[in-house]
Amino acid sequence: MRDRVEAVFREEHGLLLAALVHRFGDLDLAEEVASDAVEAALRTWPRDGVPTRPGAWLMTTARRKAIDRLRRDRTYADRLAVLAAEGERHEPAPELTDGLPDERLRLFFTCAHPALPADHRAALTLRCLAGLETPEVARAFLVPTATMAQRIVRAKKKIRYARIPFRVPGPDELPGRLPGVLQVVYLLFTTGYADERLDLADEAVRLGRILHRLLPEREVAGLLGLMLLTRARRGTRLVPLEEQDRTRWDADLIAEGTALAEAALTGGPPGPYGVQAAIAALHAEAPDPAGTDWPQIVALYDVLLHLAPTPVVALNRAAAVAMRDGPEAGLRLLDALAEDPALRTYPLLPAARADLLERLGRTAEAEAAYRAALALADTDTERTRLRNRLDRIGRDRPVGE
Structure with a gap:
């Protein structure tokens, strides 16, 4: 039963936490009551059975626990009153709220606030909203787990003490926050792909599709194309690239990803995701390792090393x-x-x-x-x-x- 509860929590974690933060405006509170809800599930589900809608059960339980905690804790209540007042002064643009249908994606943009250092923004989003464990986040950034834990704590404190509101950014703020959101979505994908956690990789692709539909910019196209071209090789990924059976690659994903890579390289200087998508497209188009355009791939890596050294x-x-x-x-x-x-x-x-x-x-x-x-x-x-x-x-x- 513990495995079943943990599986449900992994699947629902992002939506659960995002909805709780949206409702109560406090990330620490949201994390605590989400954990409380899982503990309650571990106690009651073995006795009563798994609910028909386990995610809704967790959400209802977490909300009740949050309300109970707020009633008992005056400090929480006072702080949330301030956050709520600030949120009212910064109402999001209606068209953007309507345009971001996924609560998690809205929170991704929120955690990409420029007041937070870039690495703190991405780490916080991956840990809290994408549901990765701290060691997984540390691995994505090539830093020790203890270092990453400190970054996450500092990011939370910055949000709390700087009173950064949990709200949807306005259209004029999107360009500055988009790179941070793209970084998080890609790290979510690479972590899921590397660990064979296909739920994470698929979730990243889904979020990438939403982003591209709402913001069809070149780097968004590049990121989505890169993820699709990588995902196309999923069935052969346990062997080196030069030994993979290319007939098992997903031709539809390759065609879609290649078209996106071309769009990402059209109309101006390329961005990092567009260049990476172009590299992945060259691999996908080659009939075998010997027929791969390695000089062009090295040239693209030269460009990428300049953009992202x-x-x-x-x-x-x-x-x-x-x-x-x-x-x-x-x-x-x-x-x-x-x-x-x-x-x-x-x-x-x-x-x-x-x-x-x-x-x-x-x-x-x-x-x-x-x-x-x-x-x-x-x-x-x-x-x-x-x-x-x-x-x-x-x-x-x-x-x-």
């Missing part, structure tokens, strides 16, 4: 260079990245080195690198893929080596 982009560029110029060239670039603090615990760095070492015939070094990556891997999907590569090295190793 992150260690992960540099790592991906190194892998593309290895395909264009050979594994030795890629290995030199990867070795230069080894001292970057952000990549020291990132399993894809030793995994990429292992792949290139294997291609160079340096089997013992490749096996050691795969084991190093396996020690760092923190998802079942990553561990399965790495064990498969280790098993292959074991099968291919000459007798007596």
Whole structure:
């Protein structure tokens, strides 16, 4: 029964928390009563059975607990009265409220408030509104869990003490908040895709479609195209890209994602998501690894590294260079990245080195690198893929080596 309750909570968490924040204007209170509602479910559902509408049951229970707490706690009531008064002075534009049909998406924009540092905005949204655990959020940002926990606490305090209202931003505020929202949606997708939590990945795609329908800007198209092109390869993702059976890729998603990538690159300088979508489209269009336009992919990574100079982009560029110029060239670039603090615990760095070492015939070094990556891997999907590569090295190793 605990598994059933937790599954319902994961599915309903975003809607539950967003509705509670919208109703009571306090994120801490919303989180606390949502947890109280889950505890109540764990007590009553084994006895009474799972309700026909479990999400509605959790919502009703959480609201009742919030009202009870407000009646008992004068401090909460006074603070919420101030927040409510400020919310009345900042009524959202009616057309925008009507245009954002998803409560979670409205809260995504709310948490993208410019008063919060960018990394705090994204971390808070992923933890509280997308329902990711703090270690999952930390992994998405390549930082220790304790560091991420501190960021989330500081973001909540900033909202509370700066009295940032939970409201829908006006149309003139959207351009400044859109990049933060796109970042959160993409991190939600990559976390779900990496962990085989398809509910998260599908939720990100759904939110991306809503965003694109309401705000058909080029970077929104780029993000949606990137997610669709990545999602198209879902059935083969446990094997390396060069070994995937491309007949199993979803042709409809590829066609839709490619069209969006083209739209993202039309009409002005490209943005990071448009460039990434273009890279994914080149992979999708190629009949096999040898027929992939690696020079164009490296050129696109050069552009992306200028737009988003992150260690992960540099790592991906190194892998593309290895395909264009050979594994030795890629290995030199990867070795230069080894001292970057952000990549020291990132399993894809030793995994990429292992792949290139294997291609160079340096089997013992490749096996050691795969084991190093396996020690760092923190998802079942990553561990399965790495064990498969280790098993292959074991099968291919000459007798007596």
